[in-house]
Amino acid sequence: MVQIGDYGPMWVYPTSTFDCVVADPKKGSKMYGLKSYIEYQLTCTNTNRSVNHRYKHFDWLYERLLVKFGLAIPIPSLPDKQVTGRFEEEFIKMRMERLQAWMTRMCRHPVVSESEVFQQFLNFRDEKEWKTGKRKAEKDETVGVMIFSTMEPEAPDLDMVEIEQKCDAVGRFTKAMDDGVRELLTVGHEHWKRCTGPLPKEYQKIGKALQSLALVFSTSGYQGESDLNGAITEAGKTYEEIATLVADQPKKDLHFLMETNHEYKGFLGCFPDIIAAHKGAIERVKESDKLVATSKITPQDKQNMVKRVSTMAYALQGKPNSGLNDNVVDL
Amino acid sequence: MVQIGDYGPMWVYPTSTFDCVVADPKKGSKMYGLKSYIEYQLTCTNTNRSVNHRYKHFDWLYERLLVKFGLAIPIPSLPDKQVTGRFEEEFIKMRMERLQAWMTRMCRHPVVSESEVFQQFLNFRDEKEWKTGKRKAEKDETVGVMIFSTMEPEAPDLDMVEIEQKCDAVGRFTKAMDDGVRELLTVGHEHWKRCTGPLPKEYQKIGKALQSLALVFSTSGYQGESDLNGAITEAGKTYEEIATLVADQPKKDLHFLMETNHEYKGFLGCFPDIIAAHKGAIERVKESDKLVATSKITPQDKQNMVKRVSTMAYALQGKPNSGLNDNVVDL
Numbered sequence: 001m002v003q004i005g006d007y008g009p010m011w012v013y014p015t016s017t018f019d020c021v022v023a024d025p026k027k028g029s030k031m032y033g034l035k036s037y038i039e040y041q042l043t044c045t046n047t048n049r050s051v052n053h054r055y056k057h058f059d060w061l062y063e064r065l066l067v068k069f070g071l072a073i074p075i076p077s078l079p080d081k082q083v084t085g086r087f088e089e090e091f092i093k094m095r096m097e098r099l100q101a102w103m104t105r106m107c108r109h110p111v112v113s114e115s116e117v118f119q120q121f122l123n124f125r126d127e128k129e130w131k132t133g134k135r136k137a138e139k140d141e142t143v144g145v146m147i148f149s150t151m152e153p154e155a156p157d158l159d160m161v162e163i164e165q166k167c168d169a170v171g172r173f174t175k176a177m178d179d180g181v182r183e184l185l186t187v188g189h190e191h192w193k194r195c196t197g198p199l200p201k202e203y204q205k206i207g208k209a210l211q212s213l214a215l216v217f218s219t220s221g222y223q224g225e226s227d228l229n230g231a232i233t234e235a236g237k238t239y240e241e242i243a244t245l246v247a248d249q250p251k252k253d254l255h256f257l258m259e260t261n262h263e264y265k266g267f268l269g270c271f272p273d274i275i276a277a278h279k280g281a282i283e284r285v286k287e288s289d290k291l292v293a294t295s296k297i298t299p300q301d302k303q304n305m306v307k308r309v310s311t312m313a314y315a316l317q318g319k320p321n322s323g324l325n326d327n328v329v330d331l
Numbered sequence: 332m333v334q335i336g337d338y339g340p341m342w343v344y345p346t347s348t349f350d351c352v353v354a355d356p357k358k359g360s361k362m363y364g365l366k367s368y369i370e371y372q373l374t375c376t377n378t379n380r381s382v383n384h385r386y387k388h389f390d391w392l393y394e395r396l397l398v399k400f401g402l403a404i405p406i407p408s409l410p411d412k413q414v415t416g417r418f419e420e421e422f423i424k425m426r427m428e429r430l431q432a433w434m435t436r437m438c439r440h441p442v443v444s445e446s447e448v449f450q451q452f453l454n455f456r457d458e459k460e461w462k463t464g465k466r467k468a469e470k471d472e473t474v475g476v477m478i479f480s481t482m483e484p485e486a487p488d489l490d491m492v493e494i495e496q497k498c499d500a501v502g503r504f505t506k507a508m509d510d511g512v513r514e515l516l517t518v519g520h521e522h523w524k525r526c527t528g529p530l531p532k533e534y535q536k537i538g539k540a541l542q543s544l545a546l547v548f549s550t551s552g553y554q555g556e557s558d559l560n561g562a563i564t565e566a567g568k569t570y571e572e573i574a575t576l577v578a579d580q581p582k583k584d585l586h587f588l589m590e591t592n593h594e595y596k597g598f599l600g601c602f603p604d605i606i607a608a609h610k611g612a613i614e615r616v617k618e619s620d621k622l623v624a625t626s627k628i629t630p631q632d633k634q635n636m637v638k639r640v641s642t643m644a645y646a647l648q649g650k651p652n653s654g655l656n657d658n659v660v661d662l
Contacts, residue, residue: 180544181544183543202518209511209514209518210515213515216504219503
């Protein structure tokens, strides 16, 4: 499951990959129309078959992936839950875009995309198969740290000191990147507000002031002024157009920067737990000498622990190849 | 002094015109260096001779022109007096520009530019001639409404009803233009503040956020990222350049709109007094029938009053040819 690639350890990639298109949001209802919801159509590019899912199904999948892989693989959080405005067109469109981005990342991950729970989410054939798969996934016991026992790095065990150093380095890096991403989100949000609020209002005011001055001039009764008045009026209208341009611009550029950084924030939030799990394992290896000395565990047990931590370290380093640094300059 | 031009009555223009260049501000002092001041050099394009004047001399000239012509011709106010920062380079430069604009307008006016006080201000040959001219101007008795007695419209007397209507029309127009100009100055001032304050600060923040994110990436230790980091860093620097561009822009365009509108405001402030003088004269003509009936004035006296009001009306209508509507679209 892990091999040594050009830039260090990486997951073994499946021979064929696929994408999943999230589209066509439709309003559905149950309990004789008492409850309404929005359903999205998911179509896999490898099978060309579609299934429908509600947001709460995505949320279920997210929880399953988090429980199963969360200590080895950062599972980015889903787009936020929302209570009000759930049926507004703009909200549905935005949520769909975000679910699409989330699915694309999940499909790209060699381990997540090949997992049974993920495959079942996309390929069930009827309600019964979906329910059965759901129950099975919820009973899966290979979760948490157990996931590392399923990994086989095609590489030698690592030195404990080196592992601890790398673990610290990843911790520092993800913390620093989290700070950087949050800062960018903060200033981006402020800029968005200014561009859609006070700034276009100001351009509108300038435009109106020029136009009303031209209107005053036109009442002067003097001839030979219509060119001048026309020019001032046009200048005023141009300022009003600038107002619209300024207000519309963030949707065309800042939007993508914000969405990508929201995704990053969702990713980076996973690392504290992952690193804590690794640190815990390293601590236990450190204590193992004492346990061997007092015959509480066998030397073979200790060797297995070292191997396990080594596997975890390979998994941790496998991360940067999972697409984390893609698209950051989608300005 | 007044003739009927293409667009109605206008002042008779002199056959040759001239401009006056305000330049070369120098620090001077008197009372053995106890008092410092700034002196500007004024050079007339027709004589190529120069005289020096301090702001307070301009202010003296302004007062003289206002007293002499103020009820017939709008004398735009001088740039504001200032107590602090009088010797700062930027302030001196701005004041010089504004004095230049004021002088240009005065030189352009056919009546003001030909007047003795104005000519003497520009053409005195030594301190003694300046002092003598100054005293003479201060003793001039052809001031206030008396100025109208020096005017000879080459046109028939006007109908009183028509005069009153035109007077009201000019009053409405100048009031509306004053409102329009003030509105433009207000929004222009707000825009200036935003462009030199919060807006560039925000672009700087975005620039810094991008650059610190690139710095974080560069610490990741993974290869193949330098292009990406370079791109993010460049994007960040570009945002900082945008900040500078935004902050510098108002000096390049808004400045001229604001200066011109400041001038207009100075012009328009003269009209309430001018119109009040006209209204007063019209009222007196209206009462004159009663005075003739009670033999308090002769019919000839009344005829002279009508002629006077007619002259005033021609003078009032002479205004729009004095350059008020030039340059309004210097955006």
